[in-house]
Amino acid sequence: MGAITCFKPFLLFLQVSPHQKMSNGIHDHMKHADSNSDSDNSGDDGSISSSQVDGPQSQSSNAKPSPHKSRKNRKSRQEWIILEGLRDGQRCEEKPERYQGFLMKRRKWPLKGWHKRFFTLDKGILTYAKSPNDILKGKLHGVIDIGLAVISYKRKRQRLDIDAEEQVYHIKVKDSKVFDNWIDRIRHHRLYRQHEIAYGTKESPRLTEISSPIEDIVISPLATANLPEKSRTLTLKKEIIRQASFNKGVGGQSRVAAWVLDTAGFEKCNKDLSDAQNTLYELRDLLEDIQNLPLSGETTVEYPELLTQSCEKPKTRRFVGVRTSKRKSKKLDSPTHGRDSITSSPTLGVPDRIHTSTSNPNLLSSLRPNSMPDTLISPAHEQRIQEIKLRENFISKAEQVHCNLKSLVHMMGTERERLKHTLEAEATATAASTATLSPNTTTNNNMAQNILLQQKLNESYQQNAELRARLVRIGAECNLTNLMQPMSPLPSPVMGRDRVQLAQSLSAESFSMSEYYDAEENVEAGSETSSEPSDEEDISSEVSEEGNDTAITSASEDILTSVFPTGRRSKLPVPQPDSGDISLWNLLYKNIGKDLTKISMPVTLNEPLSSLQRLCEELEYSDLLDKASEYDDPYERMIYVAAFAVSSYASSYYRAGHKPFNPLLGETYECIREDKGWRFIAEQVSHHPPISACHADSRNFTMWQDMRVKTKFWGKSMEIQPLGTVNVTLPKYNDHYRWNKVTTCVHNLLGGQRWVDQYGEMKITNGNVVCKLTFTKASHWSSKRHEVCGSICTLEGKVVHTLFGQWNEGLFCGQGSSASCIWRPGAMPVDHELYYGFTRFAIELNELDHDQARFLPPTDSRFRPDQRMLEEGQVNDAEYEKSRIEQLQRERRKRDDQEMEPLWFRQSIGGDKDVYKYNSKYWETRKNPGFLKMSFVKLW
Numbered sequence: 001m002g003a004i005t006c007f008k009p010f011l012l013f014l015q016v017s018p019h020q021k022m023s024n025g026i027h028d029h030m031k032h033a034d035s036n037s038d039s040d041n042s043g044d045d046g047s048i049s050s051s052q053v054d055g056p057q058s059q060s061s062n063a064k065p066s067p068h069k070s071r072k073n074r075k076s077r078q079e080w081i082i083l084e085g086l087r088d089g090q091r092c093e094e095k096p097e098r099y100q101g102f103l104m105k106r107r108k109w110p111l112k113g114w115h116k117r118f119f120t121l122d123k124g125i126l127t128y129a130k131s132p133n134d135i136l137k138g139k140l141h142g143v144i145d146i147g148l149a150v151i152s153y154k155r156k157r158q159r160l161d162i163d164a165e166e167q168v169y170h171i172k173v174k175d176s177k178v179f180d181n182w183i184d185r186i187r188h189h190r191l192y193r194q195h196e197i198a199y200g201t202k203e204s205p206r207l208t209e210i211s212s213p214i215e216d217i218v219i220s221p222l223a224t225a226n227l228p229e230k231s232r233t234l235t236l237k238k239e240i241i242r243q244a245s246f247n248k249g250v251g252g253q254s255r256v257a258a259w260v261l262d263t264a265g266f267e268k269c270n271k272d273l274s275d276a277q278n279t280l281y282e283l284r285d286l287l288e289d290i291q292n293l294p295l296s297g298e299t300t301v302e303y304p305e306l307l308t309q310s311c312e313k314p315k316t317r318r319f320v321g322v323r324t325s326k327r328k329s330k331k332l333d334s335p336t337h338g339r340d341s342i343t344s345s346p347t348l349g350v351p352d353r354i355h356t357s358t359s360n361p362n363l364l365s366s367l368r369p370n371s372m373p374d375t376l377i378s379p380a381h382e383q384r385i386q387e388i389k390l391r392e393n394f395i396s397k398a399e400q401v402h403c404n405l406k407s408l409v410h411m412m413g414t415e416r417e418r419l420k421h422t423l424e425a426e427a428t429a430t431a432a433s434t435a436t437l438s439p440n441t442t443t444n445n446n447m448a449q450n451i452l453l454q455q456k457l458n459e460s461y462q463q464n465a466e467l468r469a470r471l472v473r474i475g476a477e478c479n480l481t482n483l484m485q486p487m488s489p490l491p492s493p494v495m496g497r498d499r500v501q502l503a504q505s506l507s508a509e510s511f512s513m514s515e516y517y518d519a520e521e522n523v524e525a526g527s528e529t530s531s532e533p534s535d536e537e538d539i540s541s542e543v544s545e546e547g548n549d550t551a552i553t554s555a556s557e558d559i560l561t562s563v564f565p566t567g568r569r570s571k572l573p574v575p576q577p578d579s580g581d582i583s584l585w586n587l588l589y590k591n592i593g594k595d596l597t598k599i600s601m602p603v604t605l606n607e608p609l610s611s612l613q614r615l616c617e618e619l620e621y622s623d624l625l626d627k628a629s630e631y632d633d634p635y636e637r638m639i640y641v642a643a644f645a646v647s648s649y650a651s652s653y654y655r656a657g658h659k660p661f662n663p664l665l666g667e668t669y670e671c672i673r674e675d676k677g678w679r680f681i682a683e684q685v686s687h688h689p690p691i692s693a694c695h696a697d698s699r700n701f702t703m704w705q706d707m708r709v710k711t712k713f714w715g716k717s718m719e720i721q722p723l724g725t726v727n728v729t730l731p732k733y734n735d736h737y738r739w740n741k742v743t744t745c746v747h748n749l750l751g752g753q754r755w756v757d758q759y760g761e762m763k764i765t766n767g768n769v770v771c772k773l774t775f776t777k778a779s780h781w782s783s784k785r786h787e788v789c790g791s792i793c794t795l796e797g798k799v800v801h802t803l804f805g806q807w808n809e810g811l812f813c814g815q816g817s818s819a820s821c822i823w824r825p826g827a828m829p830v831d832h833e834l835y836y837g838f839t840r841f842a843i844e845l846n847e848l849d850h851d852q853a854r855f856l857p858p859t860d861s862r863f864r865p866d867q868r869m870l871e872e873g874q875v876n877d878a879e880y881e882k883s884r885i886e887q888l889q890r891e892r893r894k895r896d897d898q899e900m901e902p903l904w905f906r907q908s909i910g911g912d913k914d915v916y917k918y919n920s921k922y923w924e925t926r927k928n929p930g931f932l933k934m935s936f937v938k939l940w
């Protein structure tokens with residue numbers, strides 16, 4: 001599946017392997033090791049992996065490890081080591097030597113194959129290219145700031161991972177000695193670089209010193225021969241700037257670092273300054289010489305015929321006419337060259353008719369014809385020539401200084417502007433990041449402004465929706481009876497377009513549709529009067545009379561604050577607790593030696609939803625499936641199914657800050673959305689590996705999937721690859737769509753603002769119709785972010801439709817401006833950044849009302865106490881409950897011989913064992929005899 005084929009749970013360790021040489025008393029940390037048997041099979045997969053993001057409940061996952069496995073675990077445990085950085089107060093002033101050589105580098109994503117590349121490590125900056133020659137030519141493939149990256153290595157396999165935030169580099173070395181050397185060098189360079197960033201260096205002040213790593217990256221003496229120095233240096237600088245500006249982990253620091261590291265301007269200033277200084281010295285000397293000359297009293301020298309004949313013809317016979325090239329004269333005449341200022345200078349006393357010739361060092365000899373013997377020149381002439389020479393030199397030097405200083409002023413102005421912009425971008429980004437949970441930690445000004453604009457836009461949508469809702473409500477209160485319609489138990493959104501989507505959540509409201517949805521709210525208000533008995537009784541009971549009354553009466557006060565017209569809540573009880581001071585690094589560090597799945601993460605890193613509920617969240621834009629089932633053309637249907645598949649990623653944009661609760665084995669979650677026309681059931685069907693299965697049905701579609709995630713932890717980022725297939729059927733057309741999920745990557749795990757990226761290929765098939773979508777990896781080299789594009793083709797490959805868009809912004813079909821919008825995510829609720837970044841739909845998922853509670857099995861996620869407590873802001877209680885529940889699960893697993901069988905799903909027999917399908921019993925049981933009569937394992 002996709003690019004990432006091998007995933008392994010991982011361990012974190014503190015032990016230091018005996019082979020490790022410690023420099024400067026620095027101890028690297030054991031990072032991780034693969035904790036299950038497949039890990040060792042993938043010699044190339046050096047990631048810190050886990051089968052789930054956390055999950056203390058998996059503590060028991062190794063309860064019955066095979067001896068083979070545990071041996072392997074123990075062995076592998078000692079392998080991955082994190083290269084430590086400078087500790088507080090620690091210094092590393094000793095400048096490391098440049099180091100270089102060939103290493104094997106894994107190809108970039110999708111990480112297939114290895115290349116031999118030439119690496120150079122210089123003052124903490126690692127650059128690489130195809131060959132030393134390419135480095136000389138400036139053809140660099142990458143530049144990595146070793147001081148800012150997270151580096152881990154596995155000595156046994158001679159593997160090295162460098163997580164430079166925007167890119168993870170995987171390196172291997174064949175020879176163990178070479179490998180050890182590299183590790184030692186990298187360690188030293190890292191400390192030196194960190195020292196340099198923190199304190200600057202002894203020799204030079206910080207700003208200029210930071211530029212030093214790129215000043216003299218010269219591989220060999222050969223380099224200077226025909227080295228296009230400038231282009232090489234420039235490329236390097238660009239790379240470094242990129243590197244620095246992409247290191248979002250340090251937030252604003254990186255912006256300033258980027259500015260600091262972009263040393264071109266400073267270097268130019270420095271150069272101008274020192275040139276000016278040198279020329280001033282020369283000027284002083286020249287002035288002294290001039291002063292020492294005997295006074296001639298003449299400033300214009302007339303030459304004998306003899307002299308002038310041998311020169312190029314002077315324009316005016318009378319003047320020296322120290323000739324300059326045409327170009328030079330022009331240049332001097334141009335206003336920028338301040339000829340006036342020179343000639344007007346009283347101290348110089350040089351007439352403007354004396355043309356300077358800085359470009360011609362043989363100027364004076366040119367005054368003298370080669371043929372003319374020295375003896376023919378009189379001492380007076382000699383003196384005059386000398387005088388002219390001095391004056392001319394003086395003028396040209398003065399001009400030079402003038403140019404230098406002008407250029408300096410210009411450069412300083414540019415630098416000042418650049419710094420101003422950097423600081424502005426910084427301020428905007430800080431404002432944006434404090435105002436939103438947006439994972440977009442962009443360092444550039446435009447991006448930051450985009451965030452703000454987007455926020456403003458969202459707010460406007462929100463206000464708009466609010467106003468419209470009020471309007472509709474007023475209309476409804478005037479003429480309520482017209483709108484009353486009976487509520488069907490599992491209403492078909494198609495037949496009920498005019499009434500079914502009434503409770504469309506605010507977040508699901510696309511602006512083109514919002515008017516329609518809002519209008520529907522009234523209908524539901526009427527539905528309370530006519531709910532049908534049966535299974536669906538329960539559905540109607542979800543919308544309590546009380547709730548609706550409140551909705552109606554409070555609508556004119558504030559329709560959006562607490563109770564939405566559907567009767568569902570529109571706000572979580574309390575804002576999210578502060579988790580700001582949890583350093584994941586410390587967390588991982590403290591838990592070194594443990595499998596990540598066994599690390600009990602603080603509850604404040606969780607959002608009050610379980611992974612089962614998160615699966616349900618993928619149905620937020622289920623109206624797209626309803627829409628698909630309206631088209632007779634299979635290619636049209638595919639457009640909407642594709643949009644549905646993409647839409648499931650939208651919510652993750654705002655949700656990089658927290659992780660869902662890992663469900664306990666046997667935990668379930670049901671969700672009945674009469675307004676959307678579907679019902680959903682999910683169960684945690686396996687604990688080791690953790691697998692969640694779900695099933696949703698409506699009149700228009702059925703959707704099911706079983707999801708298992710594999711996690712790779714690289715240091716600064718974490719890649720999550722959901723395995724399993726998503727299935728959707730549209731019974732009306734006998735369609736069966738299947739697709740895979742792409743990779744999710746959480747960036748900035750160890751600091752700064754976390755953000756989520758999605759990348760990879762998604763293939764949706766339905767008989768002869770195929771849709772291929774590419775989720776583009778965020779690239780710092782272009783502004784492309786969150787992009788999705790693809791096409792819908794026939795089996796033969798003929799493109800029928802093209803699709804493009806962004807998974808967080810919307811999907812379009814067609815070409816350019818004529819493309820039509822298929823889907824757009826809804827506006828975010830006000831203050832969403834204070835409430836885990838939840839959409840309206842997500843807010844509703846964990847709501848539990850008393851009427852509904854009677855019908856739920858005790859295994860439902862809504863009853864999970866730690867999750868509920870977190871939702872209510874009782875962090876300490878939640879924490880306590882979480883560890884209690886996790887302990888209970890561990891004990892259960894120790895006690896039971898076999899993993900508990902799922903109640904509502906069945907594992908496939910033969911073939912793909914990891915496939916779980918709904919056994920059609922849940923809703924039946926719920927109706928009759930009801931869960932009250934069943935006995936369940938006590939999960940909490």
Ligand SMILES: CC(C)CCC[C@@H](C)[C@H]1CC[C@H]2[C@@H]3CC=C4C[C@@H](O)CC[C@]4(C)[C@H]3CC[C@]12C
Pocket residue numbers: 053584605606614648649652655656657658659660709720722741744746756
């Ligand atoms: C708190 C810190 C340590 C980590 C936060 C990790 C969060 C952002 C990760 C953990 C599990 C991840 C989810 C795992 C699986 C899926 C299903 C996929 O169809 C959409 C993305 C989605 C929903 C991921 C979104 C990001 C996610 C929630």
